[in-house]
Amino acid sequence: MKMEERKQQILQALILDYIATGDPVGSRTIARKYKLGVSSATIRNEMADLEELGLIEQPYTSAGRIPSQLGYRYYVDCLMERKPLADSVKKYIQDTLLDKIKETESLIQLASKLLSQLTNYTAIVMAPTYGKNVLRHVQLLPLENNKVVLVIVLDNGHVEHRTLDFSLSLRGEDFERLSAILNAHLRGLSLEQWKSGVFQAIYHELDYQKRLLNQVMELVENVLSVEYESKVYLGGALNILNQPEFKDVEKVKVILELLEEERALKEVLGMGQELGISVKIGTENPHEGMKDCSLITATYELNGKVIGTLGVLGPTRMEYSKAVSVVDFLTSALAEGLRKL
Amino acid sequence: MKMEERKQQILQALILDYIATGDPVGSRTIARKYKLGVSSATIRNEMADLEELGLIEQPYTSAGRIPSQLGYRYYVDCLMERKPLADSVKKYIQDTLLDKIKETESLIQLASKLLSQLTNYTAIVMAPTYGKNVLRHVQLLPLENNKVVLVIVLDNGHVEHRTLDFSLSLRGEDFERLSAILNAHLRGLSLEQWKSGVFQAIYHELDYQKRLLNQVMELVENVLSVEYESKVYLGGALNILNQPEFKDVEKVKVILELLEEERALKEVLGMGQELGISVKIGTENPHEGMKDCSLITATYELNGKVIGTLGVLGPTRMEYSKAVSVVDFLTSALAEGLRKL
DNA sequence: TTTAGCACTCAAGAAGGGGGAGTGCTAACA
DNA sequence: TGTTAGCACTCCCCCTTCTTGAGTGCTAAA
Numbered sequence: 001m002k003m004e005e006r007k008q009q010i011l012q013a014l015i016l017d018y019i020a021t022g023d024p025v026g027s028r029t030i031a032r033k034y035k036l037g038v039s040s041a042t043i044r045n046e047m048a049d050l051e052e053l054g055l056i057e058q059p060y061t062s063a064g065r066i067p068s069q070l071g072y073r074y075y076v077d078c079l080m081e082r083k084p085l086a087d088s089v090k091k092y093i094q095d096t097l098l099d100k101i102k103e104t105e106s107l108i109q110l111a112s113k114l115l116s117q118l119t120n121y122t123a124i125v126m127a128p129t130y131g132k133n134v135l136r137h138v139q140l141l142p143l144e145n146n147k148v149v150l151v152i153v154l155d156n157g158h159v160e161h162r163t164l165d166f167s168l169s170l171r172g173e174d175f176e177r178l179s180a181i182l183n184a185h186l187r188g189l190s191l192e193q194w195k196s197g198v199f200q201a202i203y204h205e206l207d208y209q210k211r212l213l214n215q216v217m218e219l220v221e222n223v224l225s226v227e228y229e230s231k232v233y234l235g236g237a238l239n240i241l242n243q244p245e246f247k248d249v250e251k252v253k254v255i256l257e258l259l260e261e262e263r264a265l266k267e268v269l270g271m272g273q274e275l276g277i278s279v280k281i282g283t284e285n286p287h288e289g290m291k292d293c294s295l296i297t298a299t300y301e302l303n304g305k306v307i308g309t310l311g312v313l314g315p316t317r318m319e320y321s322k323a324v325s326v327v328d329f330l331t332s333a334l335a336e337g338l339r340k341l
Numbered sequence: 342m343k344m345e346e347r348k349q350q351i352l353q354a355l356i357l358d359y360i361a362t363g364d365p366v367g368s369r370t371i372a373r374k375y376k377l378g379v380s381s382a383t384i385r386n387e388m389a390d391l392e393e394l395g396l397i398e399q400p401y402t403s404a405g406r407i408p409s410q411l412g413y414r415y416y417v418d419c420l421m422e423r424k425p426l427a428d429s430v431k432k433y434i435q436d437t438l439l440d441k442i443k444e445t446e447s448l449i450q451l452a453s454k455l456l457s458q459l460t461n462y463t464a465i466v467m468a469p470t471y472g473k474n475v476l477r478h479v480q481l482l483p484l485e486n487n488k489v490v491l492v493i494v495l496d497n498g499h500v501e502h503r504t505l506d507f508s509l510s511l512r513g514e515d516f517e518r519l520s521a522i523l524n525a526h527l528r529g530l531s532l533e534q535w536k537s538g539v540f541q542a543i544y545h546e547l548d549y550q551k552r553l554l555n556q557v558m559e560l561v562e563n564v565l566s567v568e569y570e571s572k573v574y575l576g577g578a579l580n581i582l583n584q585p586e587f588k589d590v591e592k593v594k595v596i597l598e599l600l601e602e603e604r605a606l607k608e609v610l611g612m613g614q615e616l617g618i619s620v621k622i623g624t625e626n627p628h629e630g631m632k633d634c635s636l637i638t639a640t641y642e643l644n645g646k647v648i649g650t651l652g653v654l655g656p657t658r659m660e661y662s663k664a665v666s667v668v669d670f671l672t673s674a675l676a677e678g679l680r681k682l
Numbered sequence: 683t684t685t686a687g688c689a690c691t692c693a694a695g696a697a698g699g700g701g702g703a704g705t706g707c708t709a710a711c712a
Numbered sequence: 713t714g715t716t717a718g719c720a721c722t723c724c725c726c727c728t729t730c731t732t733g734a735g736t737g738c739t740a741a742a
Contacts, residue, residue, distance in 0.1 A: 026735050041685050044736070062691045062735050103503055137482045141494050149494055153482050153502075159492055161500040163444050163682070238601065241594045249590060253582045260579065341504065367704050382716050385705070403704050403722045 009036055010046050011055055012079045015067045019317055022244050024064030069282040069316065072294070076279050076320050085325050089118070093330060097337050104128065104341060109233050111310065111334045116236025118326045121314035122259065123235035124297075126269050128307040128338075133158075134190045138182045138220065140175050148175075150216055152223050160223045164215050178212075181205050186220060230308065232265045243315045245292060254289040259313075269297060269309050277324055277331075282316045294318045298331040302338050310334065350377055351387050352396055353420045356408045360658055363585050365405030410623040410657065413635070417620050417661055426666050430459070434671060438678050445469065445682060450574055452651065452675045457577025459667045462655035463600065464576035465638075467610050469648040469679075474499070474565050475531045479523045481516050481557070489516075491557055493564050501564045505556050519553075522546050527561060571649065573606045584656045586633060595630040600654075610638060610650050618665055618672075623657045635659045639672040643679050651675065 013034040017025045027047055031040040047065055050056045055071035058064075067075065085093075096114060097107070108127050115123035134155040141149045143163070152160045185202050199217055203210070237259050240246050246255070258264050268287055277298045283291045296318075297311030310331060312323050354375040358366045368388055372381040388406055391397045396412035399405075408416065426434075437455060438448070449468050456464035475496040482490045484504070493501045526543050540558055544551070578600050581587050587596070599605050609628055618639045624632045637659075638652030651672060653664050 024735090028735075039685055040735095041687090042683085045684085048737080058736085060692065062737095063693075064735065136484070136490075137480070139478070139480060139492070139494075141478045143477070143496060149477075149500065151480070151492055151494060151500055153480075153490055153492060155484060159490065159500065159502040161494075238594065238597050241590055241597070247590045249582055249588050249593060252590060252593070253579065256579050256582070365704090369704075380716050381704095382718095383714085386715085389706080399705085401723065403706095404724075405704065 006036065006038070007046050007050060008079060009034075010043055011050055011067075011071065012075065014047075014050075014056060014065060015071065015075045015079075018066055019319060022317060024059055024066050026064035029064070067317075069284075072281045072316060072320070073284075076281070080321050080324070082321065082324060082328075085329050090329060093118075093333050097333050098340065104338065107334070107337050107341065108308075109235075111330060111337075112233040112235035114235075115310065115312060115326065115330055116239060118330075119312045119314070119319070119323050120236070120239055120242065121312040121318065121323065122237050122239050123233075123310070123312055124259075124265060124269055124295075125233045125235070125310040125334075126266065126308050127231045127233065128302070133223070134188060135186050135220065138179060138186055138216070140179045140182070140216070142175050148212070150219060152220060154223070162219055164212070164219075182216065230266070232262050232269070234259060234265075240313075240315070245315045245317065251292070255293065255313075258287060258289050268295065269311060275299060275306070277328055279320065279324070292316055294320070296320070296323050296327050298327050300331045300335045300338070302335060307338075347377065347379070348387050348391060349420060350375075351384055352391055352408075352412065353416065355388075355391075355397060355406060356412065356416045356420075359407055360660060363658060365400055365407050367405035370405070408658075410625075413622045413657060413661075414625075417622070421662050421665070423662065423665060423669075426670050431670060434459075434674050438674050439681065445679065448675070448678050448682065449649075450576075452671060452678075453574040453576035455576075456651065456653060456667065456671055457580060459671075460653050460655070460660070460664050461577070461580055461583065462653040462659065462664065463578050463580050464574075464651070464653055465600075465606060465610055466574045466576070466651040466675075467607065467649050468572045468574065469643070475529060476527050476561065476565060479520060479527055479557070479561065481520045481523070483516050489553070491560060493561060495564070503560055505553070505560075523557065531565065571607070573603050573610070575600060575606075581654075581656070586656045586658065592633070596634065596654075599628060599630050609636065610652060616640060616647070618669055620661065620665070633657055635661070637661070637664050637668050639668050641672045641676045641679070643676065648679075 010030060013030050013036070014025045017029060017033065027040040027043040030036070030043050031038070036043070047056065050071075051058070051065065054068055055074055056065040057068045057071075059066060093114060097110060104127065108125050112123040112125040115125070135152070136155045137151075137153040139151045139153075141151065143149060148164045150162050150164055154160075181202065185198055189198070202217075203213065237256065240255055241252060246252050258268075264287060268285060268290065277296065280295045280297070282294065285291070285293065285295055290313075292315060293313055294316045295311055295313050297309050299306045299309050301307060310327065312327060314323065351371060354371050354377070355366045358370060358374065368381040368384040371377070371384050372379070377384070388397065391412075392399070392406065395409055396415055397406040398409045400407060434455060438451060445468065449466050453464040453466040456466070476493070477496045478492075478494040480492045480494075482492065484490060489505045491503050491505055495501075522543060526539055530539070543558075544554065578597065581596055582593060587593050599609075605628060609626060609631065618637065621636045621638070623635065626632070626634065626636055631654075633656060634654055635657045636652055636654050638650050640647045640650050642648060651668065653668060655664065
């Protein structure tokens with residue numbers, strides 16, 4: 001869409017002012033605050049045009065104008081200046097994120113916390129999805145009073161454990177033997193290779209422990225079969241309470257309930273799977289309840305493969321410029337953190 | 342505190358009505374709805390007395406009365422009828438909770454979900470604190486591209502794992518040997534028994550892997566030293582949004598922020614450590630922001646030892662009777678679930 | 683094409699009344 | 713002595729009315 005220079009300037013001024021104040025913006029305000037060298041009457045005429053184009057709208061007759069969804073879209077696509085983050089902020093992010101990395105989970109949690117702190121919006125980070133699960137190691141460990149811990153380690157480093165009940169008392173060596181036998185048969189298996197034959201083979205060697213074996217096999221099969229669902233981490237979920245457009249409890253409720261439901265979150269986040277940064281404004285979002293929200297997402301990579309998404313959720317009246325910068329930089333910082341891991 | 346029969350009846354009627362409707366209750370309403378056999382004028386006189394006793398108060402002149410904090414306290418202590426849960430509800434709880442128990446964590450999560458569903462308030466469940474940590478098992482497992490998973494299992498069944506970077510490439514058998522050596526030296530150790538001597542001994546056997554050993558030892562020491570903090574589980578945190586007294590976003594914010602902060606939650610929950618059911622009304626709670634909330638808690642046991650607390654948080658205008666019943670029954674159901682585990 | 687001027691619109695806030703629920707008091711009654 | 717009917721009074725709530733002011737659209741002149 002091509003548009004006269006001045007119209008663009010006015011649209012930009014109006015959007016910036018509305019984002020900053022939250023009040024409808026009038027022609028006089030624009031003439032006074034943003035020196036465009038024309039009078040308010042001229043601006044008024046242009047604004048009438050902009051309204052006709054559907055880029056701005058009046059909440060009611062004789063109020064100022066506010067950006068329409070389309071207006072935000074035009075701003076984000078054509079007008080917005082993407083100024084990079086200040087070096088100090090970049091450094092802060094890197095220091096926080098790359099300093100004491102322990103494991104994927106805490107790294108991602110940290111990223112979501114950072115994201116919400118820096119933007120004052122709600123951060124959503126979707127963790128990597130695991131691929132095909134191959135069994136790396138199985139270990140049975142006895143605890144006191146007839147409890148056994150079963151630890152299952154997958155090739156991708158994922159660890160799962162479960163406490164099982166166990167009536168017969170075996171000695172420590174027995175468990176070593178049991179683990180060894182299980183490992184010998186199960187190591188390297190993925191679900192596709194899972195056959196009843198495996199069970200038979202182990203069953204043969206361990207028929208004196210039928211019940212325990214059953215439990216173990218069931219669990220192992222479970223762990224293998226779970227296509228590890230990507231977990232979603234939230235940061236600053238309550239930040240929307242600070243937004244004046246969400247001073248109504250009913251509105252807040254809709255959003256917070258949405259955020260509580262992991263499934264919905266994935267749906268919402270899953271949309272922006274195109275590469276690079278995606279900005280979804282208002283009803284562009286898949287979820288009805290998000291019609292007053294915008295979502296800025298970006299995917300992050302590891303070894304050239306997209307492994308997750310991260311984003312910020314705020315009101316449509318959002319500081320797009322800043323949010324985009326933060327999301328952009330955090331994406332690369334997170335990718336770097338993951339690579340170092 | 343002793344009080345005339347009729348005053349008690351009026352207080353009870355007033356509280357029940359106020360809990361049900363949320364509106365200040367007038368003398369006429371009580372006379373009409375609760376057949377006490379006296380006229381509204383008489384009730385008016387009694388209500389004046391009750392106000393003088395500090396049990397009820399007027400929001401403003403010539404409105405009805407509402408219970409004061411003291412009034413609720415009197416009601417809970419002296420007037421409230423504790424009717425047991427319906428059998429169907431009991432069965433529902435038991436079926437849900439005892440059916441497919443996998444492990445402590447999901448059991449407790451389920452309990453908190455049940456608690457919030459049944460009461461429509463917010464459920465808070467504090468999980469068992471772990472005692473002294475004794476190392477049960479250490480396992481090193483190689484993954485692809487120079488990564489190693491270190492799995493640490495404690496005597497209480499707790500499993501911790503971490504992915505380590507690792508430059509030298511060793512073969513599978515080497516890891517088995519490494520694990521075996523580590524286990525031989527470390528198994529059964531608690532933090533008190535942790536001595537530099539241990540390190541020296543292993544170091545001796547494994548001097549060719551100094552760096553990895555360093556990482557492992559650091560991590561093991563870490564895991565042992567963490568006094569496993571009791572985790573807190575929330576259920577139905579957004580239920581307070583349904584309460585008319587929390588239709589103001591500012592109030593909601595205070596509570597939700599409180600709920601988000603684990604430390605504060607523990608403090609709040611930690612108060613009611615006396616045995617049995619504890620009801621904290623309004624400012625009896627330790628936290629300023631909870632002055633309009635009541636908290637009903639109870640401790641649950643395993644093997645005769647208190648291992649956790651569970652409770653519901655609602656407005657001071659709370660269905661105490663029902664909430665107490667649910668908390669009471671759920672406490673025993675959860676204890677049974679844990680015992681069976 | 684731009685601008686000044688002007689009439690017009692409409693939300694928000696202040697002001698002013700009823701209406702109504704509820705009270706306290708008083709006097710009569712059982 | 714306790715209970716009740718009656719009544720004046722209080723004060724929130726809701727409705728209407730009025731005013732204010734920001735902002736607009738239109739018109740005519742520069």
